[in-house]
Amino acid sequence: MELSPYTVAMQARRVLFLLFVGALFSSLPGLCSDLALIHAKVYPSPAETPIENGTILMRNGRIVEVGPTGKVKVPRDATLIDCKGMAVTAGFWNSHVHILIAALLHSEKISGDELTAQLQEIFTRWGFTTVFDIASIQRNSMLIRRRIESGEVKGPRILTVGEPFWVKGGTPVYVKDFLETNHVSIPEVESAAQATERVRQQVRDGADGIKIFVDSIEENGILTMPVDLAKAIVSEAHRAGKPVFAHVSTTRGIEVALESGVDILAHTTPFDDAWSPSLVGRLAAAHMALTPTLTLWDIEAKKQHAPSNEIEKGMAKADQQLQSFSQAGGQILFGTDVGYIYQFDTSEEFMWMSRGGMSFQRILASLTTNPTARFGYSSHSGRIAKGMDADLVVLDGDPGKDITAFSKIHEVVRGGHSIYSAP
Ligand SMILES: [Zn+2]
Incomplete structure (x- = not known):
């Protein structure tokens, strides 16, 4: 079947549109990929034992998995925040x-x-x-x-x-x-x-x-x-x-x-x-x-x-x-x-x-x-x-050892998106 000039033009436009959408999304990693905090000392709650080297995976505003780093499967395109030497608590x-x-x-x-x-x-x-x-x-x-x-x-x-x-x-x-x-x-x-x-x-x-x-x-x-x-x-x-x-x-x-x-x-x-x-x-x-x-x-x-x-x-x-x-x-x-x-x-x-x-x-x-x-x-x-809501605080230090670490804020995540990063 021969393609009419009109169909060819339509197809070209569709390809251009898809390229445009692809470029848009790849430039906004937070929108289409998961966020993961890795290598953190995680305090899940005041009553629970902390996880010494933990990973928290977030998607669509919620926490989807939390556990020891290595046991949590993090998707390849996820945005990672390395929290080595840091502690993470709920917001x-x-x-x-x-x-x-x-x-x-x-x-x-x-x-x-x-x-x-x-x-x-x-x-x-x-x-x-x-x-x-x-x-x-x-x-x-x-x-x-x-x-x-x-x-x-x-x-x-x-x-x-x-x-x-x-x-x-x-x-x-x-x-x-x-x-x-x-x-x-x-x-x-x-x-x-x-x-x-x-x-x-x-x-x-x-x-x-x-x-x-x-x-x-x-x-x-x-x-x-x-x-x-x-x-x-x-x-x-x-x-x-x-x-x-x-x-x-x-x-x-x-x-x-x-x-x-x-x-x-x-x-x-x-x-x-x-x-x-x-x-x-x-x-x-x-x-x-x-x-x-x-x-x-x-x-x-x-x-x-x-x-x-x-x-x-x-x-x-x-x-x-x-x-x-x-x-x-x-x-x-x-x-x-x-x-x-x-x-x-x-x-x-x-x-x-x-x-x-x-x-x-x-x-x-x-x-x-x-x-x-x-x-x-x-x-x-x-x-x-x-x-749970993906509202988290990353602390520069361990408040379990030094109470003032509660005020040393490295990163704040609300609804799975960073709302503050320390300079
Ligand atoms: Zn007052």
Whole structure:
């Protein structure tokens, strides 16, 4: 059969098209091949024995195999990252952050590359593949989340509570100027009815939790939320299946949090009394979790020019609170209050946690399995195992031997793609 000039032209075009597609895909290895971390010391979870020389194979955003190097069959076209001398854990969670840094506000005006760079500096380069934002401007946080999930911006999974709830006259003294300077506002609660309506609205708008200021620090003292108001907000959040975080500064505030059914204490309280065995017993029995935020106290005390012996006393009290809560079986979630503080480096927090009596296993749990269990993600996140999310951190060192290795980040993988590589 003779080919018409038309058919010949069509075939030539098809060949050209296939060549074009082939060239496109071969230039994007991450898109069509698997990713494998090889020769790593793998910590599958806090409870499991590490694999000394392990390989983790990832495909389509999931871990498909993990085991000793040599036993895991890695496809020839897979992208390899050699992790000799390094350790790998599941991606970290920071369960107390704020998307309130000036550079992240008004994110609609920030280019994708700039946003990626900002998120990298604050979160990603410290190993966080998930962050729980516990007070911000919800519309802005949701916008950043959507840009990350669409693939336009590289960043962590963002969970958010949106705008926090504080009583009338209870806008904390330390955020007033910030809100004004940045032309954003967060309303004060007028009544229980208005507050519960706002809880419903924020949940409808995609909030993953609710944050209340049980204690608000004001110029002339601390304003504590009435128990009835706290109860109304907490029960509305629980009706929607959402956890409630509470800012507390005092033992009295902790009592309000307990009575109203709060789920997570957002701080230790070193400026008030030590935590008694009976208090931590009740907190543990109520299944309360805690983000210790120890670095914050050091920073705040230095800001006030406190003498070093006073700083040491405050830190010792925070240590006591963390230690007694942890020993009573309370659940610790790693959290730094970054976004309120501008110290992004996490090494100091690991040092304080370790000084507060937390073992390597407990600190790893606070970064991975505790938050995934607390927030309902443990079926697919928080451990290195077949079928789990391919969210991983490669550490330059072994945190089982040196706790500060938790802040020496070599590579961060989210959904099977690298979102940060150390320069
Ligand atoms: Zn905070």
